[in-house]
Amino acid sequence: MHLDPVNQRLLTLAAFLGIAATKLQHIFLAWAAPPSELQEAALGARHLLLWCLLDTVFLGALQIAQVPKLCFSKAKILGAWFAFMVLNVGIWGKVAGRNEAVDDGYANGPVLSDVYPKPAVLNSPYIIGSHLVHVRPPTTAVLNPNSDSFCLAPASPTATIPLQIKGTPPWLITYEHYGVDGTYRLFENITLTGVDSLSAEGRAKKGRRIESYPIVVDAPGVLRLVKILEAGGMEGNVIKNVTDVVACPQAHFIVPDKGSGIEGEPIDRCVDDVYDFEIRVSGTPPLLARYRKKIGDKESIIAVPFAFREGAVGSEPALNATAHPDAPADTHINDEIRRRLAATRRRDQTVPIHLKIESPLPHFFKIVAITDGQNNTFEYGFEQLPPAASVLVDQQRSQKGTLVQSPEPGDALLLQGRPYPSARFASCENAKLRANYDESVSLPVILEGNGAWSLQYAHAVSDRAAAIGNFSSPITLPPILTPLHDIQVSTPGVYTLIAVSDRYCKGVPDLPLSCSVQQTVSPSMKLSTTTIEEACVGTIGTLVNVSMTGEPPFWIEYEQSRIGEKPTTKRIQAEKPRHTMRLQPTEPGTHFYSFKKVLEMSHGLGWDLTDLWGAGRRGLMGDLNYPEGVDVLNLTFTQIIHPQSNARFLRPQKMIRCLGDAAELVVALDGNGPWTLKYDITSDTGARSYVKEGIVDPNVVIEVNDLERAGNYMVDLTEITDANGCSRSLQGRAVPIEVLAQRPSAHFQCLKPISFLEGSTAKLPTSLSGSGQFVLRYRNQADPSNIITIKQAKKIDGIDIKTPGTYEIVEVRDEHCTGQVVSPQTCD
Known part of the structure; x- marks a missing residue:
């Protein structure tokens, strides 16, 4: 990114001011530090090196960048660098020298105003003459010099409070403990010697020194160092004399059903359900609880802050004006102690958690740690934490406070998300x-x-x-x-x-x-015969039209015989419910044909159809639905054919329709018109014959309107008669029509109202059934005239909307039929 000259100069000024601010911060912290903290805040060689390094980097970058109006020669840059070095050394030497002088005075003796708060009177006649006065610095004591926080718990029942003393042992100390439960204990004239030091080096030292000594506290409350006496009885200075010890914070889950989800058995909830539970904490406010949230393989750490509300009930008894009657009658001290006790008193608080089940996966929650208002942290269990939790714990350890690691695991909650059936x-x-x-x-x-x-x-x-x-x-x-x-x-x-x-x-x-x-309905069968004649020969054969209701394909078995000859049995295969047989013998004479049985290939079983030619004779036939067969009675066949005219379908391809629809088929006619056309419509309920007379147009439309049942229909041209009265039986001229039982349908799958943010989009889930190439039309009921159309080849799984309201599906259709919209038709 390129900056213009003005922004380059502003960036240079910001860098210069940042370096100057860093130096001023170091100088202020070293100059304003109290004597007890001079060793930590004093300027050292590291500060001087840091100042010089920052100035060198700044001037070097300025020379390289060549900022307009800030372009200086190398000699000027070098001179500026030398001036900065001299200025850094001068300031550092002045502040560091002042710190050394103050630190020496604090180490070797008190400030005169601290030892003698009033001016000494030197005009008494008893001190006339020359005297040598040796002023020895008094002993100083600091309780809890690092201002650490301490807490007590069953896993850590005591707290060790460091007492830092500067002087020559032994000493006598007196301290008192104010318990949050209203108790008071006084510890007088406790002797401290060099062997009591917390460090091995301190125990080996002789003479005046700075050492730390432990004071063990076993109950929450306020610890106050009353005084410290040297071996000669001189009272020392107590710089800081009060510190607090609180009860370690605690956290627990509270679930509606006692023990559910915590004792190992998961709580089952449906996806999108909300489960309410609570986190109850106790400790010194404000509190911060952290719990682990694991959904499937995804894991995170959730921090829940607890800000103390006025009027919240505490776990410890409240303090009144007469608390600790055995304490010294010092109103100021009692007021301060009461204030500290009130601030450190443990309080209970509960925060509700509203959890939405996001997916059909295990939802695991476990309390990891809790931190109180004094940076005391209580960790549960010794388990491996995820990286996020480790960072939080490391940050807590870097602050002042007690870290208690309990072997007892924290409360855990297990929810199992369940999908909708x-x-x-x-x-x-x-x-x-x-x-x-x-x-x-x-x-x-x-x-x-x-x-x-x-x-x-x-x-x-x-x-x-x-x-x-x-x-x-x-x-x-x-x-x-x-x-x-x-x-x-x-x-x-x-x-x-x-x-x-x-x-x-x-x-x-x-x-x-x-x-x-x-x-x-019961299957049926119909036979019709037509003689085959030629103008010069006469009858040369017979066309037998067999119309069957059932499940194709079929086998048809018949006997052919001639007077004086033994009958022969023949079998043919019929692929469709209507089949035309051309029986044209090569030998002259009278030929007889007797149909015996018909059977379905899928079953391989046959049923008798004896003597179907004779009126009043009894036969049997069957289909896939009636394999045992049904009776067939009184079938006769007569028909005259003059094979002159012809008829055929222009589009003989299979058609697909839905229940209640109609179909139109175009038939092309050849020969001399006008014609009379006969055709059959066959379904599993039977066959019906139709006649169209007086046809003049060579292309005629056959309308099939009786598609009221699902299944397979067959439209078959059977006979055509021309203007001369010559009729011809038609073969192999059938078009199948499949009528589907189910129309395409659509509805919304909205289990409840869908919410979304303003300016965003939402998907309304839909469900469609059908054969593809869907067209879906919908509208917002607030604007019924605005109908929106969606077209998809395979499926439409949802409607994207940007405007709230109640949406309604108006129409659905697929590549074959217009469908129906089923409930629920609307979605909010």
Whole structure:
């Protein structure tokens, strides 16, 4: 990044002022330090070296940078550097010399005003003459010289308070302890000798020296050093005489169900649920509790501050004006002690935690440490902390205060996030029930979640009843233990999943949530025959049209015979429900054809169709739904064909429609018009014949409007008659139409209102079923005229919105059909 000249000069000025501020800080701390802290705050050689290094780096950088209007020659830079060095040495020498003089005076004797607070009177006649007066510095004592904090806990029942003494041992000290529980203890004339020193070097020294001695405290309260006496009875100076000892802070989890989640058994909650618990702390405010939060593999440390509120209840008894009656009757001291006791008194406080279950993973929480207002830290357990917690503990150890490490682990809380269950139908396109049969059909359901599941469904007698919500009372299944389950039903209609729940949560059914069960009718079979004639020869054969209802492919077996000859049995394969056979014998004579049986390849079983040619004769046929066969009666066939005209479909490809839709097929006609065209529409319910007469246009449209049942339909051209009255049987001219039982459907999957920040976007979850190439139209009910369209090839899993409101799905369709919008149609 390039800076303009003005900013370059401002940056140079800022660097210069920063170096000057660093020097002034060092000088102020050394000049204003009290005598007891001169050794720590005095200027040393390290300060001088730092000043010189900063000036050298600054001048060198100035020479290299060539800042406009601050470009100086090397000679000027060198002269400035020399001047800075001389100035640094002069200032450093003056301040360091002053510190040495003050430190020597403090070490060798007190300041005169400290020893003699009043001017000495020297005009008495008793002191006339020459005298030698030796002034010996008095003993000085400092209680807790480093101003450390101390706390007591079962893991650390005592605290050692250092007492720093400067002088020649032995000494007699008197101190007193004011307990937060209202007790008072006085310790008088405690002898301290050189062997009491906290350091081995101190115990080996002789004469005047500075040493630290321990005072052990076993109860929270205020410790006050009353006085210190030298061996000759002279009272020493007490520079600092009061320090506090508090109870170590504590922290615990409080959960609604006692022991839940803490004693090893996890608390189960659904995703997006909120679990409320509390952290209760006790100690000297303000308090800072830290707990570990681990969700799956992600781990972090959460810090919870506790600011003391006026009126909060404390754990220790309150102090009044008559507290500690055995204490010295010094109002000032008692007031100060009461103030300190009130400040160090332990207090209890509770903060609620509102935890949202973010994902279906374990949510683990454990208290790591707690720090009170005096920087005392209580750590729980000796476990390996994550890096974030280690940094916090290291920072605490660098501050003044007591660090207590307890072997007892902190409270832990374990929550297990559980996903919402779902249920949906698998494939139920072939769900059919046979008429007049006591049987049931299985509707496969796929369940997701944690078993066992509870599932409810309802039944409607038809699609129309289901569309208006006319369902029977919900049916609840017994507990389901496996994720794949079959619902056994014995009544046709529409079955819809209403509700699903698993061991932990309540969910919503997914798409497809409805399944249609259709009732099939008995299969039927129809035979028609047409003679094949030529103008010069006459009849040369027969065309046999076989129309069957059932599940193809079929085998057709028949006998062919001639008078005086033994019958021969033949078998042909029919791939479609309608099949045309061309029976054209090569030998003259009378030929007889008798159909015996028809069987499905998928079953390999046959059923008798004896003498279908004769009126009133009895035969059998069957399909995939009726493998045992049904009776066929009274089939006769007569038809005359003049093979002159022809008819064919322009687009013979398979068509796909949904229930209630219509289909149009264009047929091209050849020959002399006007024509009469016959065609059949075959389905699993039977076959119907249609006739269109007086056709003039060579391209005629056949409309199929009776698609009221799901399954396979076949539109088959059977016969065409031209203007001369010549008829011709048509072969292999059929178009299949597949009618789907399920229309595409869509609904919202909003379990509750969705919230989002102003200016951001939110996704409204949707669920679609269908064949792809979806078109979804929706609108905000606040602006119903503004309908928005979304097109996707595979799926639409959500709608992105920027405006709050109630959104409604208006229309859905796929590549084949217009669909239906099911509940819930809206989402807030």
